[in-house]
Amino acid sequence: MLLKFTLLFFLVVCAAAAVRMKDLLGAVIMLCAYSLAMTLTWTLLNAVDVALTEAAVGAGIVTVLLIAALGRTGSAEDDSPQEQEAGAMAAARRALPLLAVLATGALLVYGTLDMPDYNDPAAPANLHVAATYITGSVPETGVVNFVTSILAAYRGFDTFGETAVIFTAAVCAGLILAGRERK
Amino acid sequence: MNGTAGRNTVTRTVSGFLIPFMQLYALYLIAHGDLGPGGGFQGGAIFAASLILYAIVFGLDRAAEKRYARVAGAAAAAGLGIYGGIGLLCMAYGGNFLQYSSLPFADVKTAHHLGIYGIEIGVGLAVAGAMLFLFMKIAGSDDA
Numbered sequence: 001m002l003l004k005f006t007l008l009f010f011l012v013v014c015a016a017a018a019v020r021m022k023d024l025l026g027a028v029i030m031l032c033a034y035s036l037a038m039t040l041t042w043t044l045l046n047a048v049d050v051a052l053t054e055a056a057v058g059a060g061i062v063t064v065l066l067i068a069a070l071g072r073t074g075s076a077e078d079d080s081p082q083e084q085e086a087g088a089m090a091a092a093r094r095a096l097p098l099l100a101v102l103a104t105g106a107l108l109v110y111g112t113l114d115m116p117d118y119n120d121p122a123a124p125a126n127l128h129v130a131a132t133y134i135t136g137s138v139p140e141t142g143v144v145n146f147v148t149s150i151l152a153a154y155r156g157f158d159t160f161g162e163t164a165v166i167f168t169a170a171v172c173a174g175l176i177l178a179g180r181e182r183k
Numbered sequence: 184m185n186g187t188a189g190r191n192t193v194t195r196t197v198s199g200f201l202i203p204f205m206q207l208y209a210l211y212l213i214a215h216g217d218l219g220p221g222g223g224f225q226g227g228a229i230f231a232a233s234l235i236l237y238a239i240v241f242g243l244d245r246a247a248e249k250r251y252a253r254v255a256g257a258a259a260a261a262g263l264g265i266y267g268g269i270g271l272l273c274m275a276y277g278g279n280f281l282q283y284s285s286l287p288f289a290d291v292k293t294a295h296h297l298g299i300y301g302i303e304i305g306v307g308l309a310v311a312g313a314m315l316f317l318f319m320k321i322a323g324s325d326d327a
Contacts, residue, residue, distance in 0.1 A: 048220035052212070056228035061314050064235055068322035141283075142292035143217040143299060151222065152299040156281040159302070160266055163309045167263045170313035174256070177320045 010037045025075045028066045035059035049147045198240040205233035213307040223306030231314035248323040255315035262309030269301045
């Protein structure tokens, strides 16, 4: 329990630091640390497949790609001074976004009060098809790891779509960069 | 990617030691996705990470960058093709798209096992190829 709260606190600190940091390289490293904490959180929640993905993609490849992109763009945030207005109107205009964020956050927290407990077998999400997958995986597909049997067999068409999305993303990024190179 | 790459003895030694283990682990994840955690996506990402680590630490010249990008792009396309091909193969044997049980193997479980094995390899190739292709395009020299 203490470990979970420590990790969640660390996540919030990393996210805030990544947003506040002026040095973009530092911000990327903070995001990497965020992904590492997320990896540990997924492991604590027994979602090892997701944890592996988070570690390999979130903490590894995304960090490298972002650093490589920084090498092309420059690693300092644009900090040209913005005009600061004075007076009561300006103070109100600055306070308004904070109030909006606090109100939305309070609404979201209020919404979580109705959510079922974690691991609750009677939760609506666990009543619909989950039982079919869990009881059917071994006799129907012979696959011991449910996650794989769901991804590759029961919902193979979705996974095909995801693979096509990754392929398309790589092709598009390659085309955009190729267009820039020809100039 | 050339610049100062490949001058630090510590990173070179440690990476040279780690890269084979990363690749072996990636292949293990792809091959054993149906028994334990992992699968084509995670294995492919880790395999791409091992090659990216190699490119960063040891540096690549322009010709190698171009070759890597071309091979990676082809691997991504081949991976997606393997996945879709297995789906179409199931249709050719009279089933639905990706209905492994229609594949002509001795029993349903073998058909599922081999079908899933095949698409995991396809996903792994596609993910590893796409990631490596992106890295070569973003981090490589301009005409890579």
